Amino acid sequence: MSTHSGAGGAPQPGPSASGSAETVLTVAGLDVHAGSTQLLHDVTFSIQRGERVGLIGESGSGKSLTALAVMGLLAEGLTATGQVHLAGQEKELLGASERRMSHLRGDRMAMVFQEPMTALNPTMKVGKQVAEVMTLHGTASRTAAARRAVELLAQVGLPDADAVARSYPHQLSGGQRQRVVAAIALANDPLLLVCDEPTTALDVTVQALVLDLIVTGVEERDAAMLFITHDLAVVATVCERVLVMYGGRIVEAGPVTQVLGDPQHRYTQGLVAASDLDRARARGQREPLDTIRGNVPAAGRFPDGCVFRNRCDFATSVCETLPPWTPRGDHSAGERAAGYACFHPVGGESDE
Ligand SMILES: Nc1ncnc2c1ncn2[C@@H]1O[C@H](COP(=O)(O)OP(=O)(O)OP(=O)(O)O)[C@@H](O)[C@H]1O
Ligand SMILES: [Mg+2]
Structure with missing residues (x-):
């Protein structure tokens, strides 16, 4: 199998260059x-219409920064370079x-976002907040928006939508508030929905329900979804493809069944093993400790070369150089759609 340079091999599928609209x-x-301090390095991926892509990795890997850079919401003091392109937009989003x-x-x-309260205005009734996103963007008149707001609230599983529309955020439960946020996010039928741990702040009993409603809303609109989560089991049920991030780099990517079922990068292998352990613990089984050793370094403290090498049991001196991206499977989907960057992959030596 041929290998390509991680930095030089980036696909450039602009609006039409890939031939796919x-x-x-x-x-x-x-x-x-x-x-x-460099926080993200050469992050490269694309999402198709109707596709749901998971983004996983330990805390501090760069998942939220990736989402925020795409949305143009990076904190002051952070600078982004590279390309972010959204369908239907002639111009780049970075620098817009x-x-x-x-x-x-x-x-x-x-x-x-994870915490619904940050997205809601505490002093405005939620029906008005849902309607406002339509009137502000000129997608509905005031009366139509007010009616549509109640419909949307009902669609995200709020049974007494009329009463909910007349409530203030603090009068609702966390699960209800996150449904309101989902209704706002879906109100104008977005092409792309980015979800950053959308249900982790909620009661476990409502997590699956709220996630299911978000996914249904995305499916009905045939929208693309970038879904950030710590939960590999959830990725397996929600997403078709997954990106594994560590040290601000995508270290492995591909179809969920391939990446989680047959991981190649030693980091992904560790994540999968740790998640299996979580499940075993949940079943009350006692198993030997199988987590990734050490901790995620602070930003800017990752080693050169392979970012994972100081925690990896397989690292050798070759890992002091940046591992090339090794594509896997169907390259028509783009070289970086599936593959990994590891000198000592699970399936055998790739490059030395
Ligand atoms: N505004 C900022 N200034 C400096 N460093 C930052 C800033 N925002 C994030 N970072 C650093 O960038 C790294 C990646 O952060 P990010 O929030 O993307 O992680 P994450 O993968 O979303 O983690 P988590 O799972 O905990 O949400 C972290 O080391 C973080 O401390
Ligand atoms: Mg985060």
Whole structure:
């Protein structure tokens, strides 16, 4: 199998270069810096219409930064370079004016965060907040938006939608609030929905329900979804494809069954083993400790070369250089759609 340089092999599927009009989001060579500290390195992936892509990795891997860079919501002081392209937009999103980005957000692209309260205005009734996203973007008149808001609230599983619409956020439960946020995110039929741990702050009993409603909303709109989560079991049920991130880099990517069922990168292998252990513990089984040794370093403290090498049991001196990206399977989907960057993959030596 041929290997390609990680940095040089980035696909550049612009709006039409890939020949597919169905690519909703293309991120290519995305770097994010905080001053001289590089937080994201050469993040490259794309999402097709109707496709749900998971983004997994330990805390501090760069998942939220990736989502925020796509949405144009990076904190002040952070700079992003590279390319972010959204279908139907002639111009790049990186470097776009805040005016243009806020026009796209809530309309062509929307995001659901972990904590619903941060997305809601505590002093406004929720029906008005759902309606406002439509009137602000000019997608409905005031009366139509008010009616549609109640419909949307009912669609996300709020039975007494009329009463909910007349409530303030603090009068609702966490699960109800996150449904309201989902209704706002879906109100203008976005092409892309980015969800960052959308249900982890909720009671376990409602997590699956709320996630199911979000996924149904995305499916009905044939939208693309980027779904950030710590839960590999959830990725396996919700997503078709998954990106594994560590140290601000995508270290492995591919169909969920391939990446989680037959991981190649030693980091992914560790994540999968740790998640199996979680499940075994949940069943009350006692098993030998099988977690990834050591901790995720602070930003800027990852080693050169393979970012994972100081925690990897298989690392050798070759890992001091940056591992090339080794594509797996069908390359027509784009070279980085499936593959891994590891010198000592699970399936055997790739490159030395
Ligand atoms: N505004 C910022 N300034 C400096 N460093 C930052 C900033 N935001 C994030 N970072 C650093 O970037 C790294 C990646 O952060 P990010 O929030 O993307 O992680 P994550 O994968 O989403 O983790 P979690 O699972 O805990 O949400 C972390 O080391 C974090 O401390
Ligand atoms: Mg995060």
